[in-house]
Amino acid sequence: MRQLKFRAWTRFSSIYRMDYLSGFFFYGTDSDQIHLFLPNDGADFLVPSANVILMQxxxxxxxxxxxxxxxxxxxxxxxxxxxxxxxxxxxxxxxxxxxxxxxxxxxxxxxxxxxxxxxxxxxxxxxxxxxxxxxxxx
Structure with a gap:
């Protein structure tokens, strides 16, 4: 079975960085925010979806x-x-x-x-x- 994994090109504080995701989900009407879970540092962020590019x-x-x-x-x-x-x-x-x-x-x-x-x-x-x-x- 193929493993479903994603990474994200995200903008935090005007700096873009590449993160590998352990999970994500969308919030709000028209998915205007995305909640990202980052496995490397155990952090999670709620960011505007316009600042995130998901890559499968x-x-x-x-x-x-x-x-x-x-x-x-x-x-x-x-x-x-x-x-x-x-x-x-x-x-x-x-x-x-x-x-x-x-x-x-x-x-x-x-x-x-x-x-x-x-x-x-x-x-x-x-x-x-x-x-x-x-x-x-x-």
Whole structure:
């Protein structure tokens, strides 16, 4: 069974930080506040939902055993870098690169393109919030 895990990119006192969550739930009309539970320091916060970006665990790990989350930037075979995101239209975890050809950027289903059925090196390099420069065109 796939483990459901989340992390959050949160803004506290005008400083953004990445936290791994042990739980969360929404408060208020239209979910205007979110209560976050942080396992590392045992803290919990009630913050405006506009200050929180939740990222879900894809259920996959990279070649080093690191969890791959929505919003991560991964490299495949130490070459092209890709952003991991949920493709709601096709209902799967997908990747997208700034690199491409005359048909557009490279991308598609995360499992198919990263070769989970084949042996290809996949490494989490960072994420789109803390390391957006990793998605530069080569």
């Amino acid at each position: 665990f894809t259920g996959l790990v990279d070649s080093n055993g690191n969890d791959i989350y929505e919003g991560d930037i991964i490299a495949i075979d130490d070459k092209t870098t890709y952003k991991v995101y949920w493709d709601a239209e096709n209902c799967y975890w997908a990747i997208l690169s700034k690199q491409g050809d005359e048909h557009g950027p490279y991308g598609g289903a995360l499992i198919q393109n990263t070769g989970y059925s084949r042996s290809r090196k996949r490494v989490v390099l960072g994420n789109i919030y803390q390391n957006p420069d990793l998605l530069t065109e080569e």
